[in-house]
Amino acid sequence: MGSLALTCSSPSSFLRRVSRANEPRFPISLPSRCLPRSQCSCKPQGWSISTSLRIGCSLERAGNATPKNLHVASIAAVSPEETIENSSLPKGDMWSVHKFGGTCMGTAERIQSVADIVLGDPSERKLVVVSAMSKVTDMMYNLVDRAQSRDDAYLSSLDGVYEKHMLTAKQLLEGDDLVRFLSQLHSDISNLKAMLRAIYIAGHATESFSDFVVGHGELWSAQMLSYVIRKSGRPCSWMDTRDVLIVKPTGANQVDPDYFESGKKLEKWFTGDIADTIIATGFIASTPKNIPTTLKRDGSDFSAAIMGALVKARQVTIWTDVDGVYSADPRKVSEAVILRTLSYQEAWEMSYFGANVLHPRTIIPVMKYNIPILIRNVFNLSAPGTMICQQTGNENGDENSLESCVKAFATIDNLALVNVEGTGMAGVPGTASAIFGTVKDVGANVIMISQASSEHSVCFAVPEEEVKAVSDALESRFRQALDAGRLSKVEVIHNCSILAAVGQKMASTPGVSATLFDSLAKANINVRAIAQGCSEYNITVVLKQENCVRALRAAHSRFYLSKTTLAMGIIGPGLIGSTLLDQLRDQAAVLKDKFNIDLRVMGITGSRAMILSESGIDLTRWRELQKEKAQAADLEKFAQHVHENHFFPNTVLVDCTSDSNVANHYYDWLRKGIHVITPNKKANSGPLDRYLKLRTLQRKSYTHYFYEATVGAGLPIIGTLQGLLETGDKILSIEGIFSGTLSYIFNNFKGTRTFSEVVAEAKAAGYTEPDPRDDLSGTDVARKVIILARESGLKLELSDIQIANLVPEPLRASSSAAEFMNELPNFDGDLSKQRDDAEAAGEVLRYVGVVDIANEKGIVELRRYSKDHPFAQLSGSDNIISFTTMRYKDQPLIVRGPGAGAEVTAGGVFSDILRLASYLGAPS
Numbered sequence: 050m051g052s053l054a055l056t057c058s059s060p061s062s063f064l065r066r067v068s069r070a071n072e073p074r075f076p077i078s079l080p081s082r083c084l085p086r087s088q089c090s091c092k093p094q095g096w097s098i099s100t101s102l103r104i105g106c107s108l109e110r111a112g113n114a115t116p117k118n119l120h121v122a123s124i125a126a127v128s129p130e131e132t133i134e135n136s137s138l139p140k141g142d143m144w145s146v147h148k149f150g151g152t153c154m155g156t157a158e159r160i161q162s163v164a165d166i167v168l169g170d171p172s173e174r175k176l177v178v179v180s181a182m183s184k185v186t187d188m189m190y191n192l193v194d195r196a197q198s199r200d201d202a203y204l205s206s207l208d209g210v211y212e213k214h215m216l217t218a219k220q221l222l223e224g225d226d227l228v229r230f231l232s233q234l235h236s237d238i239s240n241l242k243a244m245l246r247a248i249y250i251a252g253h254a255t256e257s258f259s260d261f262v263v264g265h266g267e268l269w270s271a272q273m274l275s276y277v278i279r280k281s282g283r284p285c286s287w288m289d290t291r292d293v294l295i296v297k298p299t300g301a302n303q304v305d306p307d308y309f310e311s312g313k314k315l316e317k318w319f320t321g322d323i324a325d326t327i328i329a330t331g332f333i334a335s336t337p338k339n340i341p342t343t344l345k346r347d348g349s350d351f352s353a354a355i356m357g358a359l360v361k362a363r364q365v366t367i368w369t370d371v372d373g374v375y376s377a378d379p380r381k382v383s384e385a386v387i388l389r390t391l392s393y394q395e396a397w398e399m400s401y402f403g404a405n406v407l408h409p410r411t412i413i414p415v416m417k418y419n420i421p422i423l424i425r426n427v428f429n430l431s432a433p434g435t436m437i438c439q440q441t442g443n444e445n446g447d448e449n450s451l452e453s454c455v456k457a458f459a460t461i462d463n464l465a466l467v468n469v470e471g472t473g474m475a476g477v478p479g480t481a482s483a484i485f486g487t488v489k490d491v492g493a494n495v496i497m498i499s500q501a502s503s504e505h506s507v508c509f510a511v512p513e514e515e516v517k518a519v520s521d522a523l524e525s526r527f528r529q530a531l532d533a534g535r536l537s538k539v540e541v542i543h544n545c546s547i548l549a550a551v552g553q554k555m556a557s558t559p560g561v562s563a564t565l566f567d568s569l570a571k572a573n574i575n576v577r578a579i580a581q582g583c584s585e586y587n588i589t590v591v592l593k594q595e596n597c598v599r600a601l602r603a604a605h606s607r608f609y610l611s612k613t614t615l616a617m618g619i620i621g622p623g624l625i626g627s628t629l630l631d632q633l634r635d636q637a638a639v640l641k642d643k644f645n646i647d648l649r650v651m652g653i654t655g656s657r658a659m660i661l662s663e664s665g666i667d668l669t670r671w672r673e674l675q676k677e678k679a680q681a682a683d684l685e686k687f688a689q690h691v692h693e694n695h696f697f698p699n700t701v702l703v704d705c706t707s708d709s710n711v712a713n714h715y716y717d718w719l720r721k722g723i724h725v726i727t728p729n730k731k732a733n734s735g736p737l738d739r740y741l742k743l744r745t746l747q748r749k750s751y752t753h754y755f756y757e758a759t760v761g762a763g764l765p766i767i768g769t770l771q772g773l774l775e776t777g778d779k780i781l782s783i784e785g786i787f788s789g790t791l792s793y794i795f796n797n798f799k800g801t802r803t804f805s806e807v808v809a810e811a812k813a814a815g816y817t818e819p820d821p822r823d824d825l826s827g828t829d830v831a832r833k834v835i836i837l838a839r840e841s842g843l844k845l846e847l848s849d850i851q852i853a854n855l856v857p858e859p860l861r862a863s864s865s866a867a868e869f870m871n872e873l874p875n876f877d878g879d880l881s882k883q884r885d886d887a888e889a890a891g892e893v894l895r896y897v898g899v900v901d902i903a904n905e906k907g908i909v910e911l912r913r914y915s916k917d918h919p920f921a922q923l924s925g926s927d928n929i930i931s932f933t934t935m936r937y938k939d940q941p942l943i944v945r946g947p948g949a950g951a952e953v954t955a956g957g958v959f960s961d962i963l964r965l966a967s968y969l970g971a972p973s
């Protein structure tokens with residue numbers, strides 16, 4: 050204790066300060082009035098007046114004398130800012146402050162790397178703040194805990210602490226340096242042993258005892274590093290920040306720096322012979338009474354920021370083990386990116402929301418002086434890091450783009466929402482105060498608050514573990530109001546999370562919240578509460594915890610990447626499914642690069658085996674993987690994996706089977722927010738009530754169900770019909786050749802060819818259903834007729850359709866498709882005769898389906914058409930569908946083209962997938 054503080058803003062605070070700073074060691078008497086500065090002649094016995102830039106005088110203690118009395122010459126009004134402004138620190142070269150955390154100081158090699166970083170940049174003066182070696186602070190706290198619980202193991206733990214530093218020092222130092230360090234270490238350990246023994250006997254450690262013990266980690270790490278730097282020839286001083294940093298406890302495990310006192314102490318410290326490189330201890334400081342204390346947990350960053358402010362550093366660099374601040378927690382969002390810049394406010398908001406950035410209190414000291422903080426990775430020097438600074442200009446490119454105004458997303462889990470509701474709250478002053486007063490009385494921390502201006506309800510979030518006490522207290526506080534009905538309820542919604550979008554420019558950019566909520570709606574996520582302060586640095590939404598990661602991914606991808614990501618599960622890798630997978634493989638890169646659409650197949654399941662992936666199956670190898678890595682198929686597990694266990698917010702299951710059991714799941718999937726795309730006709734042509742339930746659900750949710758390929762494969766049949774209906778046209782009838790298989794068969798069933806021969810050809814070409822009897826029986830066409838009839842508003846069941854069945858009666862019960870194909874040649878005669886009769890009349894046979902809207906019926910039959918009719922002109926597997934409507938009455942609207950086959954069908958499914966992507970926000 051060498052100097053007294055004589056500056057303050059008022060005589061009374063001066064009195065407090067001097068007496069606090071000096072009692073009980075330096076009893077002083079003070080004049081009732083101070084003289085003007087020019088008249089100062091104070092020189093109490095045993096003290097000298099030292100030069101000071103700030104005030105008329107400050108006093109230095111000479112020798113061991115204690116001042117008998119003290120005459121204060123002047124009192125200047127000096128704020129802490131001025132204190133720092135006028136600091137008499139070495140002027141000229143700028144200082145930069147660097148802080149290396151415990152991980153950076155974890156081993157001898159790492160300490161050496163830190164030294165190399167410091168030595169590698171001779172450009173300016175450096176004040177390097179270091180943490181204890183990793184885990185040491187925990188070890189030290191553990192020592193205290195053990196000692197006060199009278200556990201003898203504190204002694205062996207202390208040996209462990211000694212051992213760790215001794216071994217590290219031996220790896221780093223040699224000769225006199227090593228001897229000096231080890232002797233200091235030894236002496237510190239002996240003192241600690243005595244102190245811990247006292248704690249052991251007392252069975253209790255005061256906070257200052259405990260702070261004194263734990264602070265040793267920093268003392269040792271700082272000394273070791275300074276020896277290492279000196280060893281390389283660079284002059285280096287080391288600073289025990291307990292000699293410099295003065296902090297005042299504020300309760301709640303926090304301290305406030307006393308810049309004024311600290312500035313003075315620092316100034317004093319600099320009067321010695323100080324090198325241009327200083328290694329300082331993080332975390333530790335002294336109280337105004339000179340008692341060792343700490344800046345509390347994670348205090349080294351704070352130390353660096355305070356030192357930065359005290360020396361008016363050009364920059365404070367926080368060295369850590371990540372490349373910088375991410376746009377979202379990279380463990381939850383694989384696409385999270387490192388942010389190049391953040392404003393102080395943004396960094397502040399991010400830290401509040403639990404992002405591992407900086408403690409908000411670290412930002413305060415540097416923000417005051419506009420000192421930038423750079424976060425850098427000690428293990429990756431090539432990464433530029435994240436700069437936290439005052440932001441004015443257009444740091445991220447396009448000032449007005451949504452991407453640049455939302456910087457990052459953060460989440461807080463394990464919250465509960467409390468909703469206090471009732472008509473008796475509106476217009477009653479004091480209700481909010483009574484509610485939050487009650488919450489305060491149980492000591493709960495309110496994380497966010499939302500109240501609509503109708504004032505009928507107040508809702509707020511508190512940590513889950515505090516909600517029981519809060520709701521009990523509210524119920525008891527408002528018992529009378531609840532009984533009288535003025536309050537209707539105190540409701541608790543458990544298992545909630547907060548998602549916050551953070552960004553300073555949100556304040557001036559319209560559409561940010563619309564985009565955020567749109568992304569959540571599209572991911573089928575329900576928002577329970579919303580809060581946005583006037584500062585608009587963040588928009589906070591509360592949602593169920595189980596949706597939180599998906600919400601985070603949806604919002605992040607929508608804003609940050611502006612990329613539409615879709616997690617897909619492919620069910621039924623048969624002809625269509627495998628062709629689709631190959632098309633996806635060939636097109637994925639183009640979609641990603643040119644259209645910003647990222648499609649990931651997270652799983653493929655057949656009826657017996659499935660393969661799953663966390664980040665997307667390599668589609669160049671999916672067939673091999675199916676052999677090597679497959680597990681037993683389980684559709685529930687499959688859907689759950691694709692939906693939940695991935696990094697993408699939007700999920701689509703693509704059903705490429707013809708299985709009605711798979712179709713039975715659509716309702717449940719849509720309800721869970723899983724989009725469904727399919728060429729499988731079973732859902733839309735199955736039981737009418739199931740169909741209507743499914744479509745009702747689809748219409749009222751944001752979840753999509755697309756099935757273009759169920760009719761006419763890739764031809765735009767469903768889309769055309771929907772377009773006509775949605776724009777107000779009225780459908781009169783739909784008539785056409787809906788079966789690629791039957792079109793192919795009758796287009797080629799000419800001359801002397803047999804029916805069975807042409808059927809085999811259609812099957813080989815991939816036009817038929819898995820069992821060709823579905824085509825020949827007319828069932829497949831009837832299903833398409835039903836699909837179009839229902840789409841047009843008719844409520845028909847499959848059994849309502851009259852169908853001409855082409856499967857010979859005896860083969861309808863054949864056990865397999867293969868057996869049927871074997872037997873079919875035996876029944877060629879009948880159809881050959883029908884064909885020959887038609888040909889003789891100048892006509893052709895065509896298998897057609899009709900939706901007759903006026904008569905509310907569907908027909909599927911084999912008809913004869915003259916050779917110049919459009920239906921007679923088809924080739925290959927062409928479908929032809931003619932829509933007669935009020936607008937297209939005289940000339941029907943006709944869609945024609947190949948309506949079956951692997952490529953065109955898979956292409957139709959693929960285009961549904963892209964339609965979904967564009968509904969979800971991909972550029973159209």
Ligand SMILES: NC(=O)C1=CN([C@@H]2O[C@H](COP(=O)(O)OP(=O)(O)OC[C@H]3O[C@@H](n4cnc5c(N)ncnc54)[C@H](O)[C@@H]3O)[C@@H](O)[C@H]2O)C=CC1
Binds near residue numbers: 728
């Ligand atoms: N082939 C075509 O030209 C067209 C076909 N479609 C429809 O596409 C769908 C697929 O047809 P294809 O690929 O030709 O049939 P496919 O028989 O070649 O493929 C179906 C696949 O689904 C698998 N599967 C069956 N049940 C399953 C289950 N419960 N779980 C998982 N996998 C299961 C089968 O093992 C098979 O791999 C059918 O619904 C069909 O109606 C639609 C338009 C045109």
Ligand SMILES: N[C@@H](CC=O)C(=O)O
Binds near residue numbers: 760761762787948950
């Ligand atoms: N088997 C069907 C194909 C798809 O629906 C057909 O032949 O048209």
Ligand code: NA
Binds near residue numbers: 757759761762765767
């Ligand atoms: Na189609």
